[in-house]
Amino acid sequence: MLSQTVVKRLKEIVGEKNVVTDKVGLLTYGYDGTLLSGEALGVVSPTTTDQVVEIVKLMNEHDIKLVPRGAGTNESGGTIPSQEAIVISFTKMTKIHEIDTENFVAVVEPGVINFDLQVELAKQNFYFPPDPSSFKASTIGGNLGECSGGPKCFKYGVTRDYMLGLEVVLPNGKVIQTGGRNFQSEPGYDLTRIIVGSEGILGLVTKVFVRILPIPRAKKTMLALYDKVEDASQTVADIVAAGIIPTTLELMDNLLINTTEDFTHAGLPRDAGAVLIIEVDGYPEDMDEQVKTIGEIASKIAKEFKVAQTAVEVDQIWTSRRSAFGSVARVRPSYGVNDITVPRSNFPKAIGGVLKVAKDFGVTIGVVAHAGDGNLHPLILFDQRNKEETETVHKAEQALCMMALDLEGTISGEHGIGLVKKKYLDKEFTPAAMEAFRKIKRSFDPTNRFNPGKIIDL
Amino acid sequence: MSNVNISKLKEIVGEANVIDSSSEMAKYLKGPGKPAVVVLPGKTSEVSSIVKLANEQNVKLAVGGAVVNTQGITGGIAMVMSRMNQIVEMDKLNLVAIVEPGLLHKDFILKVAETGLNFPPEPYEVETSSVGGCFSIGDSDSKSFEYGPTRTFLLGFEMVLPTGEILEIGNKCIKNVSGLDFIHFAVGSQGTFGIFTKLLVKLLPQPEAKKAVIGTFASLHKANATFNTLIKRNVHPTRMNLINASFAKIAKPGTEGQLVIIDLQGFKESGKNIANEVASVLTLAGGFDVKIIEDAVEYDEVINGWLKVRAELNAKPERTVEFVVGPMKMPQALAQLEALTGDLGAYPGIIVEGLLGYVGLALPEGTEKLALATKVNKLAMSLGGNVKGLLGHKLKAEVYNDAEMWKQTTSLLNELRQQFDPKGILSPGVSLEA
Numbered sequence: 001m002l003s004q005t006v007v008k009r010l011k012e013i014v015g016e017k018n019v020v021t022d023k024v025g026l027l028t029y030g031y032d033g034t035l036l037s038g039e040a041l042g043v044v045s046p047t048t049t050d051q052v053v054e055i056v057k058l059m060n061e062h063d064i065k066l067v068p069r070g071a072g073t074n075e076s077g078g079t080i081p082s083q084e085a086i087v088i089s090f091t092k093m094t095k096i097h098e099i100d101t102e103n104f105v106a107v108v109e110p111g112v113i114n115f116d117l118q119v120e121l122a123k124q125n126f127y128f129p130p131d132p133s134s135f136k137a138s139t140i141g142g143n144l145g146e147c148s149g150g151p152k153c154f155k156y157g158v159t160r161d162y163m164l165g166l167e168v169v170l171p172n173g174k175v176i177q178t179g180g181r182n183f184q185s186e187p188g189y190d191l192t193r194i195i196v197g198s199e200g201i202l203g204l205v206t207k208v209f210v211r212i213l214p215i216p217r218a219k220k221t222m223l224a225l226y227d228k229v230e231d232a233s234q235t236v237a238d239i240v241a242a243g244i245i246p247t248t249l250e251l252m253d254n255l256l257i258n259t260t261e262d263f264t265h266a267g268l269p270r271d272a273g274a275v276l277i278i279e280v281d282g283y284p285e286d287m288d289e290q291v292k293t294i295g296e297i298a299s300k301i302a303k304e305f306k307v308a309q310t311a312v313e314v315d316q317i318w319t320s321r322r323s324a325f326g327s328v329a330r331v332r333p334s335y336g337v338n339d340i341t342v343p344r345s346n347f348p349k350a351i352g353g354v355l356k357v358a359k360d361f362g363v364t365i366g367v368v369a370h371a372g373d374g375n376l377h378p379l380i381l382f383d384q385r386n387k388e389e390t391e392t393v394h395k396a397e398q399a400l401c402m403m404a405l406d407l408e409g410t411i412s413g414e415h416g417i418g419l420v421k422k423k424y425l426d427k428e429f430t431p432a433a434m435e436a437f438r439k440i441k442r443s444f445d446p447t448n449r450f451n452p453g454k455i456i457d458l
Numbered sequence: 459m460s461n462v463n464i465s466k467l468k469e470i471v472g473e474a475n476v477i478d479s480s481s482e483m484a485k486y487l488k489g490p491g492k493p494a495v496v497v498l499p500g501k502t503s504e505v506s507s508i509v510k511l512a513n514e515q516n517v518k519l520a521v522g523g524a525v526v527n528t529q530g531i532t533g534g535i536a537m538v539m540s541r542m543n544q545i546v547e548m549d550k551l552n553l554v555a556i557v558e559p560g561l562l563h564k565d566f567i568l569k570v571a572e573t574g575l576n577f578p579p580e581p582y583e584v585e586t587s588s589v590g591g592c593f594s595i596g597d598s599d600s601k602s603f604e605y606g607p608t609r610t611f612l613l614g615f616e617m618v619l620p621t622g623e624i625l626e627i628g629n630k631c632i633k634n635v636s637g638l639d640f641i642h643f644a645v646g647s648q649g650t651f652g653i654f655t656k657l658l659v660k661l662l663p664q665p666e667a668k669k670a671v672i673g674t675f676a677s678l679h680k681a682n683a684t685f686n687t688l689i690k691r692n693v694h695p696t697r698m699n700l701i702n703a704s705f706a707k708i709a710k711p712g713t714e715g716q717l718v719i720i721d722l723q724g725f726k727e728s729g730k731n732i733a734n735e736v737a738s739v740l741t742l743a744g745g746f747d748v749k750i751i752e753d754a755v756e757y758d759e760v761i762n763g764w765l766k767v768r769a770e771l772n773a774k775p776e777r778t779v780e781f782v783v784g785p786m787k788m789p790q791a792l793a794q795l796e797a798l799t800g801d802l803g804a805y806p807g808i809i810v811e812g813l814l815g816y817v818g819l820a821l822p823e824g825t826e827k828l829a830l831a832t833k834v835n836k837l838a839m840s841l842g843g844n845v846k847g848l849l850g851h852k853l854k855a856e857v858y859n860d861a862e863m864w865k866q867t868t869s870l871l872n873e874l875r876q877q878f879d880p881k882g883i884l885s886p887g888v889s890l891e892a
């Protein structure tokens with residue numbers, strides 16, 4: 001419980017309505033995209049950098065820890081108040097300070113929702129490439145904290161590649177700027193990069209300078225249907241070998257085809273073993289040849305290949321993909337999502353590995369994947385109320401992580417470590433690397449007050 | 459601190475790979491310092507043993523690919539990585555390579571090209587830069603708008619830490635957010651976090667076609683104005699660079715005027731159309747000798763000319779002011795710069811990387827760099843930019859009148875360095891104080 005003095009001071013800093021201390025209010029901030037939960041001592045929603053500084057200083061005086069939070073859509077447990085801490089919610093810092101298309105920069109507050117930024121940018125024919133599937137709800141600050149991926153990474157990279165500079169409140173309450181409005185502003189060490197993906201354990205980001213790009217002049221969306229998932233992964237390998245860099249190579253297996261069909265009625269054939277969504281973008285005059293090459297490659301194995309002819313068709317395809325996670329709720333009440341990633345060449349083996357885990361543990365697993373990146377999302381379907389089943393699912397999740405490491409991959413391609421995968425971290429990293437993480441954490445936050453217990457323990 | 463144990467070093471790497479006669483050492487060294495010995499390790503375990511020895515004896519150690527910068531090192535060890543120059547693996551399926559740090563950057567580019575792939579970062583210095591140095595410096599370059607800065611191309615590494623411990627991190631996945639991002643954080647740390655001993659590098663397919671459009675202009679400002687025209691027309695080439703008349707003679711002997719180089723890497727069909735569009739823009743703006751270059755040999759000559767000029771600037775950081783503004787603000791930036799400096803034609807040289815809004819200005823001997831940089835930084839900040847790097851950061855804090863921020867930043871940088879290198883052994887010439 002927070003003392004009356006602290007609550008009073010917090011209310012003075014951010015205003016009465018921006019402090020939550022009632023039981024129901026606290027519960028709602030105790031969840032994220034995972035099945036974990038916690039209860040914060042209080043929730044405070046600052047609206048300016050100065051308020052963030054005041055809050056950090058106050059928490060330091062009273063030796064209270066802080067957990068930063070955006071929309072809470074993350075899949076890592078990164079925003080769960082797992083220890084005694086207040087939650088600092090950035091959802092009220094939603095200003096888009098500036099959109100400067102001429103110079104390829106936008107300046108935003110961390111609480112801006114990815115989609116809202118895209119809408120503003122689209123008015124000027126620009127966009128912000130990182131668009132995780134949660135982009136309609138998730139915030140730029142949250143995307144930054146987890147270093148989110150999404151379907152366009154093969155060509156455009158992940159969130160870290162679009163962060164030019166940050167304003168950061170450090171654990172001692174001091175404000176620094178990292179980077180700037182261009183690639184060449186880092187002060188010695190690339191502080192922007194170490195903060196991106198650090199899940200708030202190093203500093204609280206209060207302003208973000210992001211790189212924005214003009215919307216490509218042309219785009220082609222294609223769909224290939226297969227009897228087997230393995231066939232789809234062969235097409236992926238062949239496209240890459242042909243020297244083409246698509247923006248997207250998304251895969252869904254039969255289970256997901258059916259659950260998304262129940263939900264979207266997009267017209268995907270329910271008997272297909274897998275569907276591959278392929279997208280290329282660039283100059284209009286280059287499209288035909290790429291589509292032709294991809295069509296030839298895919299048609300060797302696919303049972304059907306088609307190019308979306310209208311914007312409506314493109315939308316339909318993407319609605320299926322973007323609703324994949326939610327759609328499984330019709331089958332079972334809970335799902336565990338994973339984001340293991342393997343080198344592209346091991347992707348077929350990883351698909352095999354997922355099938356084996358499903359069989360070994362007797363669980364139902366559906367697969368969505370950013371196949372071009374070797375990034376899989378095996379969704380394990382279950383019922384969280386069944387304790388025994390839940391135990392089995394945890395074991396299956398561990399087996400998936402170990403499988404990815406055996407295939408020289410990583411336990412997290414885009415969701416982050418948070419609490420969920422922390423226990424496997426030392427399986428991926430050597431003691432020297434783990435110690436390097438601790439050295440970095442200690443340099444920023446020697447008293448371990450910012451999002452304690454996430455990623456690593458000190 | 460000249461008490462380097464030379465016989466121990468010889469035990470570690472073999473007699474032939476320890477050089478302590480100053481005449482023989484010279485070819486491995488540049489800069490003001492005088493190390494006691496040059497050592498050439500052949501494998502990671504040797505690097506580790508040497509670093510451990512340096513720790514035991516409290517001796518400083520500076521590292522280089524082919525040549526070591528001796529700034530800040532007197533009586534210590536200069537480590538040259540040129541014997542560790544192998545490509546350990548070229549993995550076409552995953553578009554990655556594992557390479558040793560001492561391999562020359564230019565040789566790596568050639569080897570990569572032979573397998574039909576592409577390693578975009580430009581060499582810092584054409585002849586002597588190594589792959590290890592490339593990531594140690596970790597710069598951006600004139601291709602970064604399209605390909606991203608150098609760090610984009612590092613997926614992992616093996617590194618000998620300042621304590622001698624060996625750290626391995628990363629994998630062949632192009633998406634990886636596991637742990638803290640030490641992989642990219644290490645890029646640009648200039649050897650202060652450790653010595654790269656293997657690099658896991660991301661590659662790309664070769665572009666289907668490469669073309670360049672060049673043109674010469676009587677006026678620097680008119681040449682530069684074409685970049686705004688191109689950006690407004692939504693044309694974003696791979697490079698959009700300008701070299702002033704004096705530097706242009708180095709880049710392309712015989713050039714009389716300011717040289718514009720537009721590099722177009724990508725697909726055949728669009729490349730043709732864009733090249734024509736660019737050529738028209740240059741011609742309409744008063745460019746002469748405008749030419750579309752499709753011949754591979756000629757194309758390479760043009761690009762190598764650019765790299766030579768870039769290296770010329772890189773070689774003299776103390777006599778160069780580098781700054782960035784919003785790309786579309788460049789015409790104002792050059793006009794305001796000239797108001798500060800007087801006729802830019804009187805300077806040894808100036809280059810512009812149009813897509814990045816970057817200016818590199820070579821200073822005549824005797825110029826007060828700091829005084830000029832302070833003024834230039836104010837100018838750049840008013841146009842959405844700043845002086846590059848650590849110096850720029852300090853000057854920015856001065857403009858904000860925020861000494862606290864600068865103090866906080868440097869204390870954080872120093873704390874990080876101290877955590878990794880408690881005895882202050884590695885890269886003594888690298889300052890984090892600007």
